[in-house]
Amino acid sequence: MAQPVEIPPDPTAAVQAAEAEVPPALIAQTLGEYARAWIGRMRGGDIGVLPVVVGLVAIMVVFEIISPNHVFLHADNLVNLFEQSAVFMVLAMAETFALILGEIDLSIGYLGACGAVIAVQLVQPVTTNWPWWAAIVAALAACALAGAIQGTIITRLGIPSFIVTLAGYLIFNGVMLILLLLGPFSGYPNLASADTNVQVLYNLMAGTIDPTISWIGMGVVVVGIGGLMWFGDARRRRAGLVAPPPSLTLLKIGLIAAAGIVVVAICNINRANIGVLAGVPWVVPIVLAVLAAWTILLERTKYGRYVYAIGGNPEAARRAGINVSLIVTIAFALCSMTAGIGVILYASYIGGMSNNVQGGQLVLFAVAAAVIGGTSLFGGRGKAMHGVLGGLVIGGIYNGMYLQSLDVQRIFIVTGLVLLAAVSIDALSRRGKVNFPGGRR
Amino acid sequence: MPPRDVRGGIFFLGSRMTKMAQVAEPLLKVRGVDKHFGAVQALYGVDLDLPAGKITALCGDNGAGKSVFTKCISGVYQPDHGEVFWEGQPVHIHNTRDASRLGIETVYQDLALCDNLDIVQNMFLGRERLSRYLLDEDDMERAAAQTLASLKVTTVRSIRQPVASLSGGQRQSVAISKAVMWNSKLVIMDEPTAALGVVQTGMVLGLLKRLRDRGLAVMVISHNLNDVFEVADRVAILYLGRMVIQDDISNFDRQRVVEYMTTGGKGMKAAGN
Incomplete structure (x- = not known):
C-alpha cells in the first residue's frame, strides 16, 4: 500500500512531480534502510x-x-x-x-x-x-x-x-x-x-528473590516478551503491513534477553560483606x-x-x-x-x-x-x-x-x-x- | 469498499425513502436558513442544493457568511429558522455528531490533525477499532491503506509515518481521506488549497474530483477562482448573508463570479439594463 503506484495522467496536476517531493522513505525492508530512516528521523527532530x-x-x-x-x-x-x-x-x-x-x-x-x-x-x-x-x-x-x-x-x-x-x-x-x-x-x-505484615512493606525495595527463581522468572519474561514481539511482527509482515525486518526484531529481542541476563547475573552475585545477600530485589x-x-x-x-x-x-x-x-x-x-x-x-x-x-x-x-x-x-x-x-x-x-x-x-x-x-x-x-x-x- | 460506520435507524429509513422517491432530489437541500448573533444578522433565508456526484463551490467575499453557513450544516451552529432536508427527509442537525451520523464530514482549514500521531492513528482518531479491549492496529492499518489506495493518495511512502513529516498537500489529502473513510456522503471543505503550492494544489483538486466520481457530494469554500473553475460543477455565491445565485458553472465566467461576489449582482443587472 505504501509503494508508489503509477498514477494515470491527471489533467489537474503533475502528480508524479509531487512524488519527488516526498520525504525520505520511512518505509524500510532491511536493517540498513531502517538505520537510515532512523538517522533521518533524528535529523528531523525525533531524537528518541x-x-x-x-x-x-x-x-x-x-x-x-x-x-x-x-x-x-x-x-x-x-x-x-x-x-x-x-x-x-x-x-x-x-x-x-x-x-x-x-x-x-x-x-x-x-x-x-x-x-x-x-x-x-x-x-x-x-x-x-x-x-x-x-x-x-x-x-x-x-x-x-x-x-x-x-x-x-x-x-x-x-x-x-x-x-x-x-x-x-x-x-x-x-x-x-x-x-x-x-x-x-x-x-x-x-x-x-x-x-511480618510490616516487613512486607520494608522488603518491597530490598527484599530479595531466590537466585534460582530470579533466573526462571527472567527467562519467562524474556521468552514471553520475545515471543509476542516475534509473532506479532511476523503476522504483520505476512499481512503486508508496516513491520520491521526480522533481523531488527531479533536484534531487539536479543537486547532484551541480554539486559535480563546481565541484571539477574549482577543481582545474583553475593553482595554482603558477611553472610550471603544475593538475588534480584523485589x-x-x-x-x-x-x-x-x-x-x-x-x-x-x-x-x-x-x-x-x-x-x-x-x-x-x-x-x-x-x-x-x-x-x-x-x-x-x-x-x-x-x-x-x-x-x-x-x-x-x-x-x-x-x-x-x-x-x-x-x-x-x-x-x-x-x-x-x-x-x-x-x-x-x-x-x-x-x-x-x-x-x-x-x-x-x-x-x-x-x-x-x-x-x-x-x-x-x-x-x-x-x-x-x-x-x-x-x-x-x-x-x-x-x-x-x-x-x- | 470503505469501512462502514454504525448507523442509526433514522439513517436507514431516510436512505430507503430516497430510493423510493426521486434520484433527482439533491442529497442536501437547505431552505430559508436564517442565523443571527445578537444584533448581527449573518444569514438571510439562504437556500442551497448540494447534489450527489457534484462539486459545489461556495464563494463569497469576506464576511459574506460562508463559514457561518457551513457551520450550520455541519452542526456547529443551529440555524434560527429554515429547513434542512437530507435525501429528501427533513432533519435537525444538533451537533457535529448528528452530522457525522448522517454522513456529513467537514475538513476544516486547520485540518485538525495530530502531528505526533501517524496517518493511521489520525484517520481513526476517535473511532478506533478494538479487539479484546486493545487497539486493533492491524485492522485499522489495512482499512486506512485501502481508503488511501482507493483515493489514489499514493505519494505517502509509509502510512506509519507521523503526520508532522508530511507536506501540506499530503496533510490535506490525509484530512480528506479521513473524512471519506466513514462512508460519508457529503464532504465540506474550507479553503482546501489556501496554503498549498501549485503541485500540491493539483494533487488536492485531483482528489476532490475522485470524490465526486465516487458519487459523493462535495462543497468547497474557496476564494481562488482558478480552483473553482478547475473543479466545480456548480457555483453558489453568498453576498452579505444572502444567497444571490447558484447555478451550473457553465453559466459563469470569472468576471460574472467576481461581480456577484463583490456587488451581489446589482452591477450585473445595471449592466444588463
Missing part, C-alpha cells in the same frame, strides 16, 4: 533514546574511572544504584502522563509522600494494623482521588496545571506533616518491626510491572491514544469527539497514583517516613528523568520506558557523586545542569522540527 543511552554509557565509564577503588560497577553498588533509581523511575513514569498531555504536575512528590505516609501509618501494629495490601490499596486510592481533584480543577476551571499543582505541592507538604504526626509514636512511624519486578502496565495503557489502548492526541493537538482531539476533560482528569489521577507507588518504594528504601522527605526535589528529579529519557516537555511525545532510562541516569549521577563523597549542594548543581541539558536538547530538536517540516533537509 539516543542521548540517554549515550549518557548512561558516559556515566558508567566516568564514574567507574573516578570512583574510589572503582567501586561504581561493583554488584553491591549497582544493585543499590538501581534501588535508588527505582524511585526516580516510577515518579518519572508518573510525570510522563502529565508531560505527554503538555501539562506538568509539581505536586507528585508530596502527594506521593502523603500516600506513603498513609500506607506506613495503616500497617502500624499498635494502631490500625491493616494488612499490607489493604494499606497500599488505600494509599494509592487516596493519591488517585487527590490527583483527580487537581485534574478536575485544571480542566473545569481552566487553570494552568503549573499553578494548580504548585498549590498542591504546598498543600500536600502540609498534609504529609499532619499525617506523620498521627498515632501514638515518639518520632515518626517506621517500618523497622518484627511484625523492586525490579515492581518497576517492570509498572512499566508494562503503563506501556500497554499508553500504546495499546484507546485511552492512551487519546492522551497522545490531546498532547499533540487538543482541538483536533475535541473535534474527533474525545472527552478531553475526562481524559486529562484521569491522567492526573493515574499520575498521582503512580507517584504513590514511587514514594511507597522510597519509604521502603529508607525504612519509614519522616519530615525529611524532599518532595520538591523528588518532583524535579522525576521531571528531569522523564525529559532526559526522551519525553518532551512540550507534549505529545513520551513513553513509560523513557522514565525508566532517565531514572537510571539520575540515579547514576546521584550514586556516583555520592561515592565521591560530594556534598549534596554539588549533586544538586550537577543534576540541575543535566536537566537543563536534557531540556535544551528537547527544545532544540523541537525547533529543528518547526524549521524543517517533514524533516527533509
Whole structure:
C-alpha cells in the first residue's frame, strides 16, 4: 500500500512531480534502510533514546574511572544504584502522563509522600494494623482521588496545571506533616518491626528473590516478551503491513534477553560483606510491572491514544469527539497514583517516613528523568520506558557523586545542569522540527 | 469498499425513502436558513442544493457568511429558522455528531490533525477499532491503506509515518481521506488549497474530483477562482448573508463570479439594463 503506484495522467496536476517531493522513505525492508530512516528521523527532530543511552554509557565509564577503588560497577553498588533509581523511575513514569498531555504536575512528590505516609501509618501494629495490601490499596486510592481533584480543577476551571499543582505541592507538604504526626509514636512511624505484615512493606525495595527463581522468572519474561514481539511482527509482515525486518526484531529481542541476563547475573552475585545477600530485589519486578502496565495503557489502548492526541493537538482531539476533560482528569489521577507507588518504594528504601522527605526535589528529579529519557516537555511525545532510562541516569549521577563523597549542594548543581541539558536538547530538536517540516533537509 | 460506520435507524429509513422517491432530489437541500448573533444578522433565508456526484463551490467575499453557513450544516451552529432536508427527509442537525451520523464530514482549514500521531492513528482518531479491549492496529492499518489506495493518495511512502513529516498537500489529502473513510456522503471543505503550492494544489483538486466520481457530494469554500473553475460543477455565491445565485458553472465566467461576489449582482443587472 505504501509503494508508489503509477498514477494515470491527471489533467489537474503533475502528480508524479509531487512524488519527488516526498520525504525520505520511512518505509524500510532491511536493517540498513531502517538505520537510515532512523538517522533521518533524528535529523528531523525525533531524537528518541539516543542521548540517554549515550549518557548512561558516559556515566558508567566516568564514574567507574573516578570512583574510589572503582567501586561504581561493583554488584553491591549497582544493585543499590538501581534501588535508588527505582524511585526516580516510577515518579518519572508518573510525570510522563502529565508531560505527554503538555501539562506538568509539581505536586507528585508530596502527594506521593502523603500516600506513603498513609500506607506506613495503616500497617502500624499498635494502631490500625491493616494488612499490607489493604494499606497500599488505600494509599494509592487516596493519591488517585487527590490527583483527580487537581485534574478536575485544571480542566473545569481552566487553570494552568503549573499553578494548580504548585498549590498542591504546598498543600500536600502540609498534609504529609499532619499525617506523620498521627498515632501514638515518639518520632515518626517506621517500618523497622518484627511484625511480618510490616516487613512486607520494608522488603518491597530490598527484599530479595531466590537466585534460582530470579533466573526462571527472567527467562519467562524474556521468552514471553520475545515471543509476542516475534509473532506479532511476523503476522504483520505476512499481512503486508508496516513491520520491521526480522533481523531488527531479533536484534531487539536479543537486547532484551541480554539486559535480563546481565541484571539477574549482577543481582545474583553475593553482595554482603558477611553472610550471603544475593538475588534480584523485589523492586525490579515492581518497576517492570509498572512499566508494562503503563506501556500497554499508553500504546495499546484507546485511552492512551487519546492522551497522545490531546498532547499533540487538543482541538483536533475535541473535534474527533474525545472527552478531553475526562481524559486529562484521569491522567492526573493515574499520575498521582503512580507517584504513590514511587514514594511507597522510597519509604521502603529508607525504612519509614519522616519530615525529611524532599518532595520538591523528588518532583524535579522525576521531571528531569522523564525529559532526559526522551519525553518532551512540550507534549505529545513520551513513553513509560523513557522514565525508566532517565531514572537510571539520575540515579547514576546521584550514586556516583555520592561515592565521591560530594556534598549534596554539588549533586544538586550537577543534576540541575543535566536537566537543563536534557531540556535544551528537547527544545532544540523541537525547533529543528518547526524549521524543517517533514524533516527533509 | 470503505469501512462502514454504525448507523442509526433514522439513517436507514431516510436512505430507503430516497430510493423510493426521486434520484433527482439533491442529497442536501437547505431552505430559508436564517442565523443571527445578537444584533448581527449573518444569514438571510439562504437556500442551497448540494447534489450527489457534484462539486459545489461556495464563494463569497469576506464576511459574506460562508463559514457561518457551513457551520450550520455541519452542526456547529443551529440555524434560527429554515429547513434542512437530507435525501429528501427533513432533519435537525444538533451537533457535529448528528452530522457525522448522517454522513456529513467537514475538513476544516486547520485540518485538525495530530502531528505526533501517524496517518493511521489520525484517520481513526476517535473511532478506533478494538479487539479484546486493545487497539486493533492491524485492522485499522489495512482499512486506512485501502481508503488511501482507493483515493489514489499514493505519494505517502509509509502510512506509519507521523503526520508532522508530511507536506501540506499530503496533510490535506490525509484530512480528506479521513473524512471519506466513514462512508460519508457529503464532504465540506474550507479553503482546501489556501496554503498549498501549485503541485500540491493539483494533487488536492485531483482528489476532490475522485470524490465526486465516487458519487459523493462535495462543497468547497474557496476564494481562488482558478480552483473553482478547475473543479466545480456548480457555483453558489453568498453576498452579505444572502444567497444571490447558484447555478451550473457553465453559466459563469470569472468576471460574472467576481461581480456577484463583490456587488451581489446589482452591477450585473445595471449592466444588463
